[in-house]
Amino acid sequence: xxxxxxxxxxxxxxxxxxxxxxxxxxxxxxxxxxxxxxxxxxxxxxxxxxxxxxxxxxxxxxxxxxxxxxxxxxxxxxxxxxxxxxxxxxxxxxxxxxxxxxxxxxxxxxxxxxxxxxxxxxxxxxxxxxxxxxxxxxxxxxxxxxxxxxxxxxxxxxxxxxxxxxxxxxxxxxxxxxxxxxxxxxxxxxxxxxxxxxxxxxxxxxxxxxxxxxxxxxxxxxxxxxxxxxxxxxxxxxxxxxxxxxxxxxxxxxxxxxxxx
Numbered sequence: 001x002x003x004x005x006x007x008x009x010x011x012x013x014x015x016x017x018x019x020x021x022x023x024x025x026x027x028x029x030x031x032x033x034x035x036x037x038x039x040x041x042x043x044x045x046x047x048x049x050x051x052x053x054x055x056x057x058x059x060x061x062x063x064x065x066x067x068x069x070x071x072x073x074x075x076x077x078x079x080x081x082x083x084x085x086x087x088x089x090x091x092x093x094x095x096x097x098x099x100x101x102x103x104x105x106x107x108x109x110x111x112x113x114x115x116x117x118x119x120x121x122x123x124x125x126x127x128x129x130x131x132x133x134x135x136x137x138x139x140x141x142x143x144x145x146x147x148x149x150x151x152x153x154x155x156x157x158x159x160x161x162x163x164x165x166x167x168x169x170x171x172x173x174x175x176x177x178x179x180x181x182x183x184x185x186x187x188x189x190x191x192x193x194x195x196x197x198x199x200x201x202x203x204x205x206x207x208x209x210x211x212x213x214x215x216x217x218x219x220x221x222x223x224x225x226x227x228x229x230x231x232x233x234x235x236x237x238x239x240x241x242x243x244x245x246x247x248x249x250x251x252x253x254x255x256x257x258x259x260x261x
Contacts, residue, residue: 012139016218019131023222030229037237038230041111042185048114055103057113061121062099065129066092072133082145087136087215090157094164094207102171107178128223135219142216156214163207166192170200187246195258197242198235202256205231232256 037043041054052060069091078084135141147153169191177188192199208227212220239255254260 015131015134015139019135019218019222022127022131023218023225026222026225026229029226030233033230033233034236038234039114039117040234041113042241043237044111044114048116050115051112052115052118053112054106054110057115057118057121058103058106059099061118062095062103062125064122064125065095066099068126068129069133069137072130072137076137078137081140081143083143083147084137084140086148090160090211090214091132091136097168105175107175107182110178124226128219128226131219131222135217136215141218147216152216153214156210156212156216159210160207160214161210163203163205163210166203167200167207168203170198170203174200185245187242187249192258194253196235196254196256197239198231198256201231201235201238205256 039045039048069088073079073084073088076084078088170193173188173190173193177186180186192202196202205224205227208220208224212224214220235256239253243249
């Protein structure tokens with residue numbers, strides 16, 4: 001085996017090991033978050049140290065998810081591969097909005113976030129963005145145009161699109177509600193809010209399951225696992241908070257999955 005092939009194989013072995021370790025860490029994180037609420041907004045007890053504005057915090061912690069995969073894509077001239085180009089565009093369709101558009105739609109009165117929380121989000125996006133870029137562009141498991149006609153890719157795109165649509169619709173409803181009542185929390189309604197307290201989280205989970213399917217990569221699977229590890233406990237905490245704060249909160253509304261959870 002030529003030396004350069006040995007180097008590539010070694011790098012891939014390390015990448016595989018790191019990715020599976022990263023995926024496994026999602027489980028203890030999920031367990032911890034069942035007992036410790038991430039201090040976003042209403043759940044911030046005021047004991048997490050210095051604060052940063054919600055807008056600045058979002059920009060800083062989400063930007064690596066745009067920048068790091070872009071660096072990997074450019075490094076390998078990914079635009080020359082139809083599959084890499086499609087993966088890149090789908091990823092950026094979500095993260096350019098999340099990192100660089102959504103923060104400017106937040107109300108000025110949005111609760112600030114702890115700097116520590118922002119740094120944790122920044123670290124997560126650096127790691128996750130690096131893994132996505134490595135698996136999709138530097139050590140791709142799929143680089144054949146035939147993949148674009150595979151049922152897994154097609155199904156994953158539909159699932160990702162569905163999740164993105166649910167997430168954006170729910171976030172838009174929350175933003176409008178915040179503008180209408182800038183000084184206090186209200187019960188959200190309409191859309192999937194008729195059945196669950198956190199359809200925005202449900203949409204995000206669905207979307208990244210779709211991403212795992214359409215990329216068919218260890219990094220995609222790890223991201224879907226981490227998304228659930230973070231958002232399932234958070235949805236549970238949100239739901240409990242709504243029920244405690246609003247005596248008239250809809251009794252049949254579930255936390256995350258209509259009719260189930």
